[in-house]
Amino acid sequence: MPEMPQDNIDISQMSATDKQVMIFSFYRDAELRGARLLFNLLHHLKDAEAQLKMSRHLADETRHAWLWTKRIADLGAAPYMMDDGYQRRLGLRTGVPKDLIDLLALTVVVEERARSRYMQHAQLPNVDPETLQVLKAVTEDESWHLSWIERQMREVARQQGKPERAEQALERYRAIDREVYATLAADEEMLMRA
Ligand SMILES: [Fe+2]
Ligand SMILES: [Fe+2]
Numbered sequence: 245m246p247e248m249p250q251d252n253i254d255i256s257q258m259s260a261t262d263k264q265v266m267i268f269s270f271y272r273d274a275e276l277r278g279a280r281l282l283f284n285l286l287h288h289l290k291d292a293e294a295q296l297k298m299s300r301h302l303a304d305e306t307r308h309a310w311l312w313t314k315r316i317a318d319l320g321a322a323p324y325m326m327d328d329g330y331q332r333r334l335g336l337r338t339g340v341p342k343d344l345i346d347l348l349a350l351t352v353v354v355e356e357r358a359r360s361r362y363m364q365h366a367q368l369p370n371v372d373p374e375t376l377q378v379l380k381a382v383t384e385d386e387s388w389h390l391s392w393i394e395r396q397m398r399e400v401a402r403q404q405g406k407p408e409r410a411e412q413a414l415e416r417y418r419a420i421d422r423e424v425y426a427t428l429a430a431d432e433e434m435l436m437r438a
Pocket of ligand 1: 278304305
């Protein structure tokens with residue numbers, strides 16, 4: 245996550261509350277951008293079952309964004325605007341997905357990252373109960389998101405007669421995700437050590 249939204253912010257000088265606000269702002273930004281991926285998908289998968297799942301999935305992502313926004317508001321703060329967050333850096337590296345399999349694979353990788361961030365956070369000592377509650381709720385949702393999108397991706401690849409495309413797209417995006425995330429991990433760790 246954490247490159248700084250504004251230049252020259254020194255994490256070590258931030259208050260514990262400020263650090264929390266920044267972490268929640270990163271989560272919020274990722275959820276909102278995740279919702280945008282779902283909006284894009286809505287036009288591509290036309291069958292009833294997929295429309296049902298995408299609608300619920302989209303509702304989840306926007307609710308997640310709200311839950312983080314509410315945590316920020318409850319701390320008496322406003323969200324930081326992320327111009328250079330994880331998803332934006334990722335997008336600069338991956339380029340625009342060129343077909344449906346790419347779009348689904350990108351969604352899988354973003355969901356995997358979200359889930360692992362939330363799980364890591366929940367395991368830290370001294371996480372306050374309100375934050376823990378949100379982390380648990382969102383992690384549960386990310387798990388079903390991940391499983392249905394991954395299944396859908398493999399199904400589309402199979403229908404198109406190129407099942408290997410799913411694996412190739414996943415590998416490509418996962419490699420980019422690891423590189424992008426590595427650039428943010430140090431800052432993130434400092435923020436978590438509130
Ligand atoms: Fe989410
Ligand atoms: Fe999700």
